[in-house]
Amino acid sequence: MPGTPETDSLRTLPGDDIRQVMWRFTDKFTHQMLVQSSRGVARGLVARLVAGGVRETHEWTPEKASLLQAFDEAGITALYLDPDMGGFIDGPKNFAMSLVAFELSWVDAGAATCSMAGHLGLAPIHEKGTPEQRAFYLARTCPPQPGEDRQTWRGAFCLTEPIPYVGVETGLLNGKVSIKEWPEGGEPLLQVEKRGRFITNMGFANFVTAAVDSADDRIKGSCMVILEETDPGLFDRGPATRKLVHQLSSTRDPVFSLTVPASRIIGGYTVKDGVIIPAFDHSGVIEAVFRRTRVTVGLMTSAKLLSAIEPVLRYQRTRFRGGESVTPGTARYELGLQQREDALHRLIDIWATGEASASLGFATARLFDDLDPIERRKDAILAERGIRGDRAAMKALAAVGQQAIPSIKAGTPIDDELARFVVLDAVASVLCPAVKLWNTGQGATMMREAVSLMGGYGITEDCPGFLGYKWTDAQLEATYEGPEAVQRRQLSVTMTNEVFLAQFEQWIREMRGIGARKPGTGACTLASAMTLWLWTLHHLQKATDADGAKLYKSSRQGVTFPLADALCWLLAARFQILDVLELEARAAESAEFHETAHGFTRFFTDLCHVQSAHAAGEVGRITAELVYGYNRHPSWDDVCAAGCCTAQEVDDLDTLIPGYAATARSYADVIEADGSHAPKAGPCVRLPGLQTFQSLRSRMDGCITGTRLAKDRAAEALTKVMIPEAPDYPA
Amino acid sequence: MEFHIVVCAGLVPDPLQTLEPVMGPAGPGLKNEALLPSVIDPWAAHALFEAAHLARARPGSKVWLVSLAPKAKLQQVLMVVAQKVPFDLVAVDGPANGFTDASACAAALADAIAAIPGLDRQKLLVFGGWESASRAAGTTLQMVGERLGITEQFQGVDAVTVGADGAFEVLERIEGGRHQVATCSGAPAVCGWATGSLHEPPNSPQVGMMNMRTLMPALQKARAASVPLAGAFGAAAVPSARRDTRVVKDMSPDAIAQEIVEWIRQ
Ligand SMILES: Cc1cc2nc3c(=O)[nH]c(=O)nc-3n(C[C@H](O)[C@H](O)[C@H](O)COP(=O)(O)OP(=O)(O)OC[C@H]3O[C@@H](n4cnc5c(N)ncnc54)[C@H](O)[C@@H]3O)c2cc1C
Numbered sequence: 001m002p003g004t005p006e007t008d009s010l011r012t013l014p015g016d017d018i019r020q021v022m023w024r025f026t027d028k029f030t031h032q033m034l035v036q037s038s039r040g041v042a043r044g045l046v047a048r049l050v051a052g053g054v055r056e057t058h059e060w061t062p063e064k065a066s067l068l069q070a071f072d073e074a075g076i077t078a079l080y081l082d083p084d085m086g087g088f089i090d091g092p093k094n095f096a097m098s099l100v101a102f103e104l105s106w107v108d109a110g111a112a113t114c115s116m117a118g119h120l121g122l123a124p125i126h127e128k129g130t131p132e133q134r135a136f137y138l139a140r141t142c143p144p145q146p147g148e149d150r151q152t153w154r155g156a157f158c159l160t161e162p163i164p165y166v167g168v169e170t171g172l173l174n175g176k177v178s179i180k181e182w183p184e185g186g187e188p189l190l191q192v193e194k195r196g197r198f199i200t201n202m203g204f205a206n207f208v209t210a211a212v213d214s215a216d217d218r219i220k221g222s223c224m225v226i227l228e229e230t231d232p233g234l235f236d237r238g239p240a241t242r243k244l245v246h247q248l249s250s251t252r253d254p255v256f257s258l259t260v261p262a263s264r265i266i267g268g269y270t271v272k273d274g275v276i277i278p279a280f281d282h283s284g285v286i287e288a289v290f291r292r293t294r295v296t297v298g299l300m301t302s303a304k305l306l307s308a309i310e311p312v313l314r315y316q317r318t319r320f321r322g323g324e325s326v327t328p329g330t331a332r333y334e335l336g337l338q339q340r341e342d343a344l345h346r347l348i349d350i351w352a353t354g355e356a357s358a359s360l361g362f363a364t365a366r367l368f369d370d371l372d373p374i375e376r377r378k379d380a381i382l383a384e385r386g387i388r389g390d391r392a393a394m395k396a397l398a399a400v401g402q403q404a405i406p407s408i409k410a411g412t413p414i415d416d417e418l419a420r421f422v423v424l425d426a427v428a429s430v431l432c433p434a435v436k437l438w439n440t441g442q443g444a445t446m447m448r449e450a451v452s453l454m455g456g457y458g459i460t461e462d463c464p465g466f467l468g469y470k471w472t473d474a475q476l477e478a479t480y481e482g483p484e485a486v487q488r489r490q491l492s493v494t495m496t497n498e499v500f501l502a503q504f505e506q507w508i509r510e511m512r513g514i515g516a517r518k519p520g521t522g523a524c525t526l527a528s529a530m531t532l533w534l535w536t537l538h539h540l541q542k543a544t545d546a547d548g549a550k551l552y553k554s555s556r557q558g559v560t561f562p563l564a565d566a567l568c569w570l571l572a573a574r575f576q577i578l579d580v581l582e583l584e585a586r587a588a589e590s591a592e593f594h595e596t597a598h599g600f601t602r603f604f605t606d607l608c609h610v611q612s613a614h615a616a617g618e619v620g621r622i623t624a625e626l627v628y629g630y631n632r633h634p635s636w637d638d639v640c641a642a643g644c645c646t647a648q649e650v651d652d653l654d655t656l657i658p659g660y661a662a663t664a665r666s667y668a669d670v671i672e673a674d675g676s677h678a679p680k681a682g683p684c685v686r687l688p689g690l691q692t693f694q695s696l697r698s699r700m701d702g703c704i705t706g707t708r709l710a711k712d713r714a715a716e717a718l719t720k721v722m723i724p725e726a727p728d729y730p731a
Numbered sequence: 732m733e734f735h736i737v738v739c740a741g742l743v744p745d746p747l748q749t750l751e752p753v754m755g756p757a758g759p760g761l762k763n764e765a766l767l768p769s770v771i772d773p774w775a776a777h778a779l780f781e782a783a784h785l786a787r788a789r790p791g792s793k794v795w796l797v798s799l800a801p802k803a804k805l806q807q808v809l810m811v812v813a814q815k816v817p818f819d820l821v822a823v824d825g826p827a828n829g830f831t832d833a834s835a836c837a838a839a840l841a842d843a844i845a846a847i848p849g850l851d852r853q854k855l856l857v858f859g860g861w862e863s864a865s866r867a868a869g870t871t872l873q874m875v876g877e878r879l880g881i882t883e884q885f886q887g888v889d890a891v892t893v894g895a896d897g898a899f900e901v902l903e904r905i906e907g908g909r910h911q912v913a914t915c916s917g918a919p920a921v922c923g924w925a926t927g928s929l930h931e932p933p934n935s936p937q938v939g940m941m942n943m944r945t946l947m948p949a950l951q952k953a954r955a956a957s958v959p960l961a962g963a964f965g966a967a968a969v970p971s972a973r974r975d976t977r978v979v980k981d982m983s984p985d986a987i988a989q990e991i992v993e994w995i996r997q
């Protein structure tokens with residue numbers, strides 16, 4: 001064969017064939033095509049716009065607007081729609097949308113946001129709208145088919161309001177809806193007053209889905225309403241937000257004061273005793289929407305990390321070329337900065353993070369694709385079983401969950417559809433905030449590393465791969481659609497769900513099993529870290545602080561939030577390992593694919609090992625802080641502290657056991673007769689009941705053995721990998 | 732008059748990649764060839780877009796894409812090409828690189844074309860690139876035509892304008908940026924395209940979805956062809972860059988042009 005491997009590790013950067021296997025879409029041709037079409041837009045128009053300087057203005061310019069047409073042509077706009085509405089993907093679209101966001105963000109996440117915000121504007125209608133609302137708006141947002149002469153409608157999603165109203169706290173709604181007119185026997189006319197802050201797509205949206213609260217006794221609670229630009233009243237797009245990032249999306253602070261028919265209440269309404277009761281309150285709609293779109297946002301940051309590899313490699317290799325004494329063939333010419341270990345190791349850290357976050361994100365998107373159809377059937381199944389009403393449903397689902405726990409722990413298949421729903425739902429409720437939180441937050445930190453590796457170039461507009469932009473853009477991904485605090489808050493609740501924890505226990509066993517078969521993956525390290533995390537959670541749920549106050553409760557974010565962070569590291573590393581195993585399994589099935597894939601399997605396995613060690617390190621640090629940190633350190637004033645004694649006691653025992661005093665002074669903390677003691681903060685901590693923690697932690701530390709060897713191997717591979725001659729998009 | 736247009740298109744490695752010739756046990760190839768992404772040969776791609784354009788204007792016409800390429804790579808490339816224009820696929824599994832023997836390649840293509848069910852030879856237009864971006868021999872299409880007994884052949888084609896009777900006018904590139912105009916009384920004919928004049932159509936997953944229904948089964952059915960790698964590779968070197976930098980200010984455009992002309996003449 002031409003091109004016989006020189007080494008059995010990485011030879012080129014991974015191509016589509018490898019990614020399709022790892023991210024499980026080898027048999028999904030539509031998705032593969034969608035990747036290509038969005039890549040065409042990203043590395044074509046989007047890259048040209050960014051390189052041409054369109055990020056220099058906050059305004060929505062005609063050049064930026066050309067994106068919308070490109071999205072239409074490439075199928076990105078219609079992606080959200082079912083085939084009967086002009087779309088081309090049947091069934092759930094979470095994974096497809098994630099792939100598109102990934103491709104666009106590979107070049108510019110603002111462009112990805114621009115496309116995603118259109119879907120977000122429509123999402124409340126799609127998820128919760130009445131059949132009429134769905135038919136009307138979905139049809140209009142579909143780009144015209146050949147022969148049709150009409151404009152594509154674009155939507156915006158309007159929740160956030162000017163301070164002091166909704167932001168992280170989605171309950172503090174100031175937007176109001178009241179009844180303007182209610183003709184006898186006719187449809188009520190609503191008056192909507194809403195001011196938005198930071199609303200994406202507002203520069204061109206034709207309709208807005210807005211969250212409002214009732215300001216009228218004749219409307220119950222809150223709801224979301226659809227506002228159109230031609231509705232009577234004020235539809236003021238407001239000033240452009242002077243954002244520092246994502247300049248390829250339009251963000252403005254709009255003001256609406258409009259009269260709309262009550263049929264615009266999303267999901268419809270009923271009238272009871274002269275009061276309009278919306279079918280869904282605003283948080284019900286928002287929950288359904290964000291639950292899906294947040295995964296997409298997480299994948300935007302993953303794309304950036306992975307997109308940084310090639311530009312950094314090229315920069316490192318060519319760093320000294322052109323210098324008089326640097327001639328071809330010399331190490332300085334061929335390897336450049338790659339002669340330096342740190343440059344390689346840091347790039348490995350970036351790559352490993354990118355892999356882990358992409359694996360976590362895509363796995364979650366696929367999980368939502370599995371969940372969607374069952375979720376839609378859930379109500380019907382409940383009805384079939386004669387269960388009616390929200391409370392009865394919750395009770396029934398909880399019981400189903402309890403029953404399923406032994407099967408979940410044993411890893412046996414679950415046949416009952418409702419039980420499958422409960423499990424998927426419990427896992428999705430953890431994975432979604434985990435993706436949003438970890439991919440964007442840790443991703444932003446690692447993007448900074450990537451920028452650093454490019455030196456001064458990194459922080460200029462000319463940086464190949466737009467790395468500086470990608471770094472700052474990542475901060476917005478960590479913020480919009482619910483910043484980190486919101487995700488941590490959600491995780492701190494969902495991660496304690498017994499169904500999820502049963503699944504987590506099974507995952508620990510799964511990782512141990514993988515560790516036994518594939519020791520180099522870091523799966524065993526991860527299993528030890530997962531065990532430590534789980535022990536800590538259980539401990540903190542029961543433990544109190546030094547003053548007897550409960551530790552694990554919603555107001556104690558200092559406890560719950562870091563524990564949520566730690567969990568995300570574990571989840572990401574787990575999915576990373578599973579994706580590499582999938583690659584290995586498929587390569588084992590075909591000699592031809594084995595030839596392509598085996599080097600990647602080796603290299604990615606080493607990355608898994610590196611990432612597991614990082615995850616274990618984080619878990620060790622966080623859990624130790626939480627387990628010990630809320631106890632008061634023993635003081636020299638407290639002679640009763642465990643392991644502490646007075647000189648008198650020691651000397652008395654010495655008369656019975658000769659030599660005891662000397663031994664005791666080296667093993668215990670002794671307060672001498674004159675009150676003196678060893679120079680430290682107090683007697684060493686010997687907390688009863690924490691031996692298990694100590695042994696779990698030290699076992700985990702031991703499990704990190706070998707991970708640096710994996711890192712050295714992976715770093716070595718970076719010096720050999722062949723990269724393209726030229727970048728495939730302008731910068 | 733409708734046409735049956737068969738477009739012959741190979742794959743070439745993505746030109747942005749590092750393409751380093753090496754000698755392997757089976758003959759010459761590229762370093763890490765199996766791992767490098769491919770694209771449809773750009774010359775043949777022009778032919779495909781022109782074929783689709785012509786077929787759309789002549790109802791009843793049909794387009795086939797015949798490709799001799801490694802199946803797995805062809806599948807990846809189809810994810811882009813299938814989104815461009817509608818066509819049917821005839822896939823032949825075999826090597827595609829700059830080192831395959833042109834006559835063996837032409838034989839495999841001609842056999843595949845001859846075996847297309849329902850193909851009407853009287854309506855047949857064989858399209859392709861006048862050369863490929865990898866081998867650049869400019870001979871394959873001629874040999875395909877000869878093997879199919881088609882003697883009306885045009886190379887370096889930039890336009891085909893069909894009249895009402897099915898006769899067509901062809902613009903072929905000749906030296907000096909000029910075209911030769913020829914008239915052909917009708918199919919069958921061979922056209923080796925230069926760039927033509929059409930834009931590359933944007934990717935459309937909708938078009939792709941339509942195509943996929945027939946493309947994937949056709950790909951599964953691809954027969955293997957044995958096409959030898961020709962010749963031996965000795966050495967390759969990147970042309971050495973020459974740089975004579977001079978910083979000059981306030982030079983008129985005319986003077987700059989004059990200097991360039993003189994430099995070219997040297
Ligand atoms: C460019 C851009 C585009 C946007 N697009 C849209 C859009 O299209 N539609 C839309 O509706 N909104 C949009 N937003 C708004 C975005 O979703 C909000 O900015 C975001 O949710 C945070 O709200 P806030 O800015 O009011 O922050 P705040 O609510 O003030 O929060 C600031 C910080 O306070 C802390 N904090 C707040 N509450 C808590 C808590 N309960 N527990 C712990 N810590 C807490 C956290 O550290 C938090 O990060 C956009 C924002 C930007 C910048």
